[in-house]
Amino acid sequence: MDYENKILNPLTNRYVLKTGKIGIELSKNIPKIIVKEIKCTDDKIKECNAKKKICNIETGRCISKLKEKIPKILKEKIEIIEDVVKRININDLKKEWKKLYEIAGSSPVFDIIESKDNLLNIKLSKTAKIIGLSGEGTLILRKIKDIALANKELTEIYLPKNYTGKHYANPLYNRVHGYMYYINETNYTRISRIVNTINLVNQKYNSYKLAESFNDEEKEIKTHGIIGIDILYVEPSWVTELVKGNPLQNPILNKEGQIIFSKCAITTNTIEKANIYLQQKMPKEFKILYPKYIILSSTKTISVQLKTFIESDYKIANIGYNKHARIIFKNNGNLFIIDPWKQEPDKGTKDLMKLISNLQFIKRKPEQTTEGSCTAVSYARTLHMVMNGVDNINDKLSFDYIILASRLISKYRR
Numbered sequence: 001m002d003y004e005n006k007i008l009n010p011l012t013n014r015y016v017l018k019t020g021k022i023g024i025e026l027s028k029n030i031p032k033i034i035v036k037e038i039k040c041t042d043d044k045i046k047e048c049n050a051k052k053k054i055c056n057i058e059t060g061r062c063i064s065k066l067k068e069k070i071p072k073i074l075k076e077k078i079e080i081i082e083d084v085v086k087r088i089n090i091n092d093l094k095k096e097w098k099k100l101y102e103i104a105g106s107s108p109v110f111d112i113i114e115s116k117d118n119l120l121n122i123k124l125s126k127t128a129k130i131i132g133l134s135g136e137g138t139l140i141l142r143k144i145k146d147i148a149l150a151n152k153e154l155t156e157i158y159l160p161k162n163y164t165g166k167h168y169a170n171p172l173y174n175r176v177h178g179y180m181y182y183i184n185e186t187n188y189t190r191i192s193r194i195v196n197t198i199n200l201v202n203q204k205y206n207s208y209k210l211a212e213s214f215n216d217e218e219k220e221i222k223t224h225g226i227i228g229i230d231i232l233y234v235e236p237s238w239v240t241e242l243v244k245g246n247p248l249q250n251p252i253l254n255k256e257g258q259i260i261f262s263k264c265a266i267t268t269n270t271i272e273k274a275n276i277y278l279q280q281k282m283p284k285e286f287k288i289l290y291p292k293y294i295i296l297s298s299t300k301t302i303s304v305q306l307k308t309f310i311e312s313d314y315k316i317a318n319i320g321y322n323k324h325a326r327i328i329f330k331n332n333g334n335l336f337i338i339d340p341w342k343q344e345p346d347k348g349t350k351d352l353m354k355l356i357s358n359l360q361f362i363k364r365k366p367e368q369t370t371e372g373s374c375t376a377v378s379y380a381r382t383l384h385m386v387m388n389g390v391d392n393i394n395d396k397l398s399f400d401y402i403i404l405a406s407r408l409i410s411k412y413r414r
Helices: 023-028 043-048 072-084 090-103 136-150 184-203 216-221 237-242 267-282 304-311 347-355 374-388 399-410
Strands: 006-009 014-017 123-126 130-134 173-176 178-182 316-321 324-331 336-337 359-362
Touching: 090 136, 090 184, 130 136, 130 184, 178 184, 237 399, 267 374, 267 399, 316 374, 324 374, 336 374, 374 399
Parallel strands: 336 359
Antiparallel strands: 006 014, 123 130, 130 178, 173 178, 316 324, 324 336
């Protein structure tokens, strides 16, 4: 288009010749008419397209689509939409669950009503032998249950134990069916009430999202609850760079300062993969950490793995025997074992102390609860000692290493 010999008619938004009747009239009134300069001509647009870019209408320059800025008005609209999203924090949701659970009976349909706007995105599955609860919403239920555990409250109203026909046990979990319950009358009645409560919560809080924080005033005065949600925690960049995570999935501290990780049955393979990752990312900082997880099938003899650690230059390792996790480390020519829970050496530890003359047990305040997460708790303490010195066994465990241990376990857990 010949822009030099044409002028924009503001009434029709079309260009006309400057030498024509209308063009001459428009030219006379140019001072009174705002004529916007055309930066992106046809030639300029073709030039930008050839470079796989777009023409910036404000500057006339070719820019990458990724660098294109959102107009200010549109940005303000987006922010307004985000502000309108209804939110509920996890502690208020716990209170609401309890209220609705008390009035909920067994579900007459025994099915979870699915909707993209559900606050609790949970699916119900059934086979000939089991009932399963799966989906992202079960993570919320598990977290609420652990908050109740930290507060020493009833936990069975959130994710109940599985009745096996002889006794109650924590439900098994897999990625297909989630939390699994045997099909029997007891489980059917209990899960039916859970299902009905889920539907009531989703109906009442349709389109709600879970808030990721409290206000700062509440955080400053709380010493128990979810780290970074109830308890004030400023996450350092090095933790985030190693493993990003959602604060809602952070571990919980109870009133005694003990840690609830919401993670049980952690494999040694998970910890070993996490150790390798840390030593690849931060080799200097984690060079004293023994990468293998020492597992003893018997404490009556010194295993090859334990002997390898003792003779190596590594100073600290995670060790497990008699279905319990501990830490073993070297200091001033001696070996020491610390336990995340037990106050006195058990039979297995005493056996090892008889075999290894310079091995000692150090009594400490328990950092583990009845949750059964000895592997996670001992791993967090191990990371703390690696970074701050092996003699830091009684220092308050830094939130950084609690968060890091939790996220690494989630990252490499099968």
